[in-house]
Amino acid sequence: NAGVTQTPKFRVLKTGQSMTLLCAQDMNHEYMYWYRQDPGMGLRLIHYSVGEGTTAKGEVPDGYNVSRLKKQNFLLGLESAAPSQTSVYFCASRPPQGARTEAFFGQGTRLTVV
Amino acid sequence: AQSVTQPDIHITVSEGASLELRCNYSYGATPYLFWYVQSPGQGLQLLLKYFSGDTLVQGIKGFEAEFKRSQSSFNLRKPSVHWSDAAEYFCAGNPNFGNEKLTFGTGTRLTIIP
Numbered sequence: 001n002a003g004v005t006q007t008p009k010f011r012v013l014k015t016g017q018s019m020t021l022l023c024a025q026d027m028n029h030e031y032m033y034w035y036r037q038d039p040g041m042g043l044r045l046i047h048y049s050v051g052e053g054t055t056a057k058g059e060v061p062d063g064y065n066v067s068r069l070k071k072q073n074f075l076l077g078l079e080s081a082a083p084s085q086t087s088v089y090f091c092a093s094r095p096p097q098g099a100r101t102e103a104f105f106g107q108g109t110r111l112t113v114v
Numbered sequence: 115a116q117s118v119t120q121p122d123i124h125i126t127v128s129e130g131a132s133l134e135l136r137c138n139y140s141y142g143a144t145p146y147l148f149w150y151v152q153s154p155g156q157g158l159q160l161l162l163k164y165f166s167g168d169t170l171v172q173g174i175k176g177f178e179a180e181f182k183r184s185q186s187s188f189n190l191r192k193p194s195v196h197w198s199d200a201a202e203y204f205c206a207g208n209p210n211f212g213n214e215k216l217t218f219g220t221g222t223r224l225t226i227i228p
Contacts, residue, residue: 031214040123042204042220043158050214059217090157094216099146099208100165103216105157 002026006091006106013081013113021076021109023091031094032074033103034058034066036087043090049074050098081113118147118188118207120219127195128227135190135222137179137205146208147188149179150218153201161203164188175199200226 007022023032030051035043035058045058047066055066063085065077074093078085088110092103119138127133139145146165150158162173169181179190188205205219 033216035218040220042120043206043218045215045217048215056215058215092158092216094214098214099210099216100163102148102160102163103158103206105159107157 004091004093004104004106006089006109008109009107010110011112013078013111015081015083015113017081018077018079019081019111020078021089021091021111023074023076023093023106025072025074025093025104027093027095027104028071029093029104030071030096031098032068033092033094034064034074034076035090035092036060036085037090037108038087046076046089081111083113085111086113087111117217118205118219120203120205120222122222123220124223124225126225126227129197130194133190133192133195133199133224135203135205135224137188137190137219138186139188139205139207140186141207141209143210144183145210147179147181148206148216149173149177149188149190150204150206151175151201152204152221158204161190195224195226197226197228200224 004025033048034046044060049068052071067075091106148163149161202221
């Protein structure tokens with residue numbers, strides 16, 4: 001079982017470059033999330049999706065865009081990367097029962113913006 | 115804002131001693147609450163969850179947590195810690211069913227000393 005897979009696992013960007021992080025889940029989950037993890041800040045919610053074709057803002061959405069064109073994929077885009085976006089990014093998914101259920105996490109993407 | 119708070123950034127405990135990690139929540143209604151653990155360089159794993167019923171919930175790896183409405187708390191406990199429990203622990207919450215916005219506290223790093 002693959003679970004939640006994040007691509008890539010590591011990336012170094014130059015300031016101003018763009019990139020897309022891919023999150024794929026094979027559990028037929030409805031809900032998907034993108035978080036960033038920074039020392040002392042815990043996990044902060046960037047954007048989330050409650051179903052195919054829907055997205056919603058989290059706590060720190062500025063500088064990021066997302067899309068959920070297919071149920072199994074949730075893409076996180078950085079249009080113009082900034083050093084402040086250096087972080088570890090985690091994707092998670094949850095089954096249709098939503099709020100009562102466990103979130104399953106990917107292994108993370110370590111992004112450095114220089 | 116609706117959220118969870120972890121007041122302890124870092125806790126050090128001797129192996130074999132008891133452990134209590136604190137989590138406070140600020141939601142209008144009874145929220146859905148979770149504890150996750152993250153080992154170094156890894157994703158997050160669910161320890162336990164609460165959404166109704168018995169206020170003392172049992173989890174994996176010998177952990178338990180108690181929901182106290184009067185104190186707006188959901189503290190994690192373990193009677194006797196093992197060196198392998200050294201990790202970062204996150205409390206997380208959903209406001210209620212139908213609101214799948216899952217947010218995390220800032221985490222508590224647990225160090226175990228011999």
